[in-house]
Amino acid sequence: MEAKRVLVLAALVLFFIQCAAAQRSTLNSSVEWSALRRLRSSLGLRARDWPIKADPCRNWTGVECRDGQVTAISVSGLRRTRVGRMNPRFAVDTLANLTLLETFNASGFLLPGSIPEWFGFRLQGLQVLDLRSCAVNGAVPSSLGNLSRLTHLYLNHNNLTGNIASSLGQLTELSVLDLSRNFLTGSIPASFSMMSNLSMLDLSSNYISGTVPAGFGSVSSLRVLNLSYNSLTASIPGELGNLSQLVELDLSKNSFSGALPVELGGLRSLKGMRIGSNSLEGQLPEGFFSGLSQLEVVVLSQNKLDGRIPSGVWSLPGLRLIDISANNFTGELPSVGLNGNVTRAIFNFSDNMLYGSLNSSIRFFNLTDLSGNYFQGKVSDDSQRNATLDRNCLQVLPDQRSLADCRLFYSERGLQFDDFGASGPTDSPFPVSASKKNRRRVYILIGVFGGLALIVVMVVIVVLLLRKCNKSIPDQRSIADKGPAPDGDGQTVPKEPSELSGLGDVFSYEQLAHATSEFSESNLIKHGHSGDLYRGILENGTIVVIKRVDLRSFDRESYIRELEIFRKISNTRFVPLLGHCFEHENEKLLVYKYMPNGDLASSFYRATDLEDESMQSLDWITRLKIAIGAAEALSYLHHECNPPLVHRDVQVGSILLDDKFEVRVGSLSESRAQDGDSHGNVITRLLRKPQTSEQGTSGSSSANCAYDVFCFGKVLLELVTGKLGISKSDDATIREWLEHTLSYISVHDKELVTKIMDPSLIVDEDFLEEVWAMAIVARSCLNPRPSKRPLMRYVLKALENPLKVVREDSSSSARLQTASSRKSWNVAFFGSLRHSSSDSNTVPTQINSNGFKQSGRVGSHSSGGNDYSSSHKRLSSEIFPEPIAITDMERLDEH
Structure with a gap:
């Protein structure tokens, strides 16, 4: 009986303790209630995470309270509603009403805008401010120096500009200050020497100049000091x-x-x-x-x-x-x-x-x-x-x-x-006897190659004479394909192809005008570089995309070239051409299949859960799927078309996605046969008329498959880092970003890639290895020497087998190493990252964990020569098999 009484009393005590705890965790302040609701609205947070009718202290994700008042808010990892996703901004003014707030963590949560000055005046109790990877811009406000209780300040990986506020030196309680990967200028404030509790200072990857200020040696608590990638x-x-x-x-x-x-x-x-x-x-x-x-x-x-x-x-x-x-x-x-x-x-x-x-x-x-x-x-x-x-x-x-x-x-x-x-004495590092033994062979080779050189010179002279004599004789085949030249142009302009098979159905102009509401602005998708794109609905309800090519504004040659491409290719990785309309002389219409998910740029941060309207970037499986699909398309153009075709506009806007996120590559108007195509014989190439070097939309100066590989490397980096827009530009800022980002890609250090990985990307250990592998592939594609970039078929193979890239002890690797004198395709492919480079325009040399220089240069047999590394020569020329060894390598793979 006594035991029962004790149990009942214990239960009552536990009940009252729970009630008291629940009472303490309930938000008591009506001001803070209102502030949190307005913050929920201004940030566009989902009802699932911050339910409007529930108590924030007990039911809102990331909100912590003490004694009925808010002490910590974390929106890191939360998702926005559709409305919030459409207008992300640094809208956190209501935080000023949370007087006991100690922690605000928005890491990885998009907050474009500047940090307001009132942060340093109204948030006096703040101890942790984490705004890393939030797209914050503007200057670091000097008022932050008033946050005397601040211990951790993370502002890294943003777009901050201007000088570093010297007032930050007043933060004597600060333990961690991370301002890396911004655009900060000026010098390191001398006041930083007063931060006696500072254990980590990271100012790397900015534009800081001047000297390391005197007094730094007095910060005895400092354990990490990173000032790299500046101008000190x-x-x-x-x-x-x-x-x-x-x-x-x-x-x-x-x-x-x-x-x-x-x-x-x-x-x-x-x-x-x-x-x-x-x-x-x-x-x-x-x-x-x-x-x-x-x-x-x-x-x-x-x-x-x-x-x-x-x-x-x-x-x-x-x-x-x-x-x-x-x-x-x-x-x-x-x-x-x-x-x-x-x-x-x-x-x-x-x-x-x-x-x-x-x-x-x-x-x-x-x-x-x-x-x-x-x-x-x-x-x-x-x-x-x-x-x-x-x-x-x-x-x-x-x-x-x-x-x-x-x-x-x-x-x-x-x-x-x-x-x-x-x-x-000798002039050769090899024994004299060997030189004498081979002297006769050398003389024979000199004679043979000398004779061949003489024949080539004679052929060139004959060809030049034939060109001069036949300069005014028109090519009959060209006449059949070309119409009269426009006024003021000495070159002939192609007509529409007389054979329209493979170009889909024939539509009337009236049909397509009706489908687009007379090409209204409301149906305009974008102004493309080869025509305007409109969304249209045909009479049977089919949604299509219609490209309107005004030949008075756009290049006729690009338009004809695109039609010829569609006639030649037969691959599901390209946007299907459903039909055409050639009724008007100066206005041509092409009808494409509609891609529900648009291009990669527009779908990257699209909601994937329409029920709760969450804002989420593409998951890793989808990103890898997209990379493989795009690689398949380019591999088809480069290796299965005869002659090889070069896309010349590889970027996120050219990679379209259907309803299942399957890749359909578009923007074929810039595509053309590769310059210096090797499929023809020598005489054919000599007789070919010289073509004007035409710059592609992405900065290509010639039609070369290696250029596609380079652009694809930038797309892969976009998938890894989440930094969209890299593949569309080639200005100095992008080149500097590439140089910086590639320095974090090492074939021997997986953890380095986490420093450049998209913060919104959540991956486990296996997926992290795949991210690492894609980054390594991207680096090899971005080799500054075109002849050293991988062939697209090898890029595709690496993406299809990402774990083989980083797990060199795989069975396939071991099999290839045993069966051939060369290393496996993946070891050879990525072993080149250990090479150093003497090129002035190469990526700065980095040191991997094996202590060898790596510059991102990947050898290719397309160069026709050997490129010996200064640090690991044994892997040179094994990067990709020489032509004679390709068949052997592929035969091994089949087994």
Whole structure:
């Protein structure tokens, strides 16, 4: 009986506690009730997340209360209604009425507009302000310096401009300040040295200039300092060596000069240092590494550092990667005192002026890049497996420097050179006996190729004479296809094709005018570059798209070219042409099938759940599906049409989507046969009349499949990053954005891609690998050298098998590696990202986790030559099989 009484009392106590808790969690303030309702309306939030009749403290997603008042609001991840989606803006004025608000998190929630000044005056209790990836623009308001309780301020990945407000230095409680990936200018405020509790400062990827202000060394709590991708100048202040808690230091991609300060040796807790792509000069002090006992990553590449490599480099117990490539280091490698840790590290000493013989202990290292130096002597087979040794002065090995180059280097320094092990003077790095043995063969080859060259010259002369003689004789076949030239134009203009098969039904002008309400503005979809597009409804109720081509305003040649394309192609990946109307001489009408989901640009953020009118970007499965569909269309044009066809306008506006989000590529008016088509014989190509170089809508200067691949790479980046509009433009801003974004794509670091991934994209671990794979494919497509971009059929194959791209130990990869001397298609394809580039217009070199330079260059057999990497030559020319090996590769895939 007593036990029952205790149980009843406990139940009553628990009931009263729950009632009290419920009472405390109920919103008591009518002012805050009203403020939240207005915020719900101004942001366009769904009733499912913020139900209008429910208590916000208990039932609204992301709202937290204490003692009946709102303390935290998070709209990150919430979706808008259709109305809210149509007019997103920075409309949060009612927050001013939430006097106890401590946290406002809108990360990834679209809030275009500027941060109001009243934030710093009305939200005095704010501790966390998270506006990353919100499309916020304008300047950082100086009033934010009044938020004395603020501990975390995230404004990264927006469109902020202007100078950094010096008042932010007043935020003495601030722990995290992230202003990266904006368009901020000016200098780093000196007041930042007063933020005594700051642990992370990220100002990377802006346009900040000037110097690192004095006093930074006093911020002893700083653990992460990232100032990369700016325009900082002068020398690196030695006082940074006072940052005893520093874990990560990134000063890359600036314009620092001078030598590295010895004081940096005091950074005993430093885990990673990156000072690449600057203008640092001078030597590394001998004791530079002695004080950095916690160093794990050292990147000093692409500077002007010289002198000998400090011997302390081998003594770092936690070292994982050191990259000092592309400097002026000289001398012999310091003797290696092997320990258990250093042998697991990755070393990149390439492109310096190191010399002497190689210590046999290099065979114990994990990976070592010593290419582009002047090492001499012999190396063991074991060493060759772990090291990249091309472009040195080593014996026996292929792809070494010339004898003259090596002799000059050693003689200038008064050093003895072994002449590649030859017994006497020679001009070849190979044994004299081999040269004599092959001399006769060389003479024969010279004679053969000399004769062929003479024949080619004679053929060219004959062709030129024939052209000159027949200049005034019209081509009969051309006459059949061309009409009279318009006034003032010396060139003939094509007529409509006499054969209309394959161009769909014939419509009357009256039918199509009625379908579009006399081509009213209300039915206008857009003004295209080859005609105006209208939405129309035929008499049978079919919705169509009608292109109205006014030949007085648009190019007739483009219009005829599009008709010819439709006659040639037969692939479901292109927008079907349903019919035409050629009644009027100067006005032509083409009728296409209507695509319910429009183009990729308009459907990317379209609602996918019409019932609750949610605002959501395309999910990853749909994005990958779209990428594969577009790649199939381009692969068809490039590899299944004869001659190959080039689209020349690949962008999000040209990728149309049907009701199931299947790709239907449009905008074929700019398409044409590839320049310099290889399907014809030599005489045919010589006889071909020269064509005027015509710039495509996307900036193409010629019809080349490699240009389509480049544009498709930008589309893939749009799918990964969510930044639409990249593929439609090629201005300086876009090029700079590409350069910055590609630096986050590494074949060895999956986590890097999360820094550029669309914040609204929610993926699990497997899908993240697919996102990573697509980013890698995009980078290979964006190689600045057209001849080094992948063929579209290989791009398609990579997108269809994304996990094979990043999982090199897959069975198919292993099979190909065993069955062929070349690596599997995906290893070869993406191995090229380890290559360095000497091109002035290449993407800036990045260092992957294996310590090798990667510039996004992907080799292709279309170049007709070898492009040897300075950092990993063994994968060069394996990027895509040479023509002779393609059949073998595909035969292996079939098995």
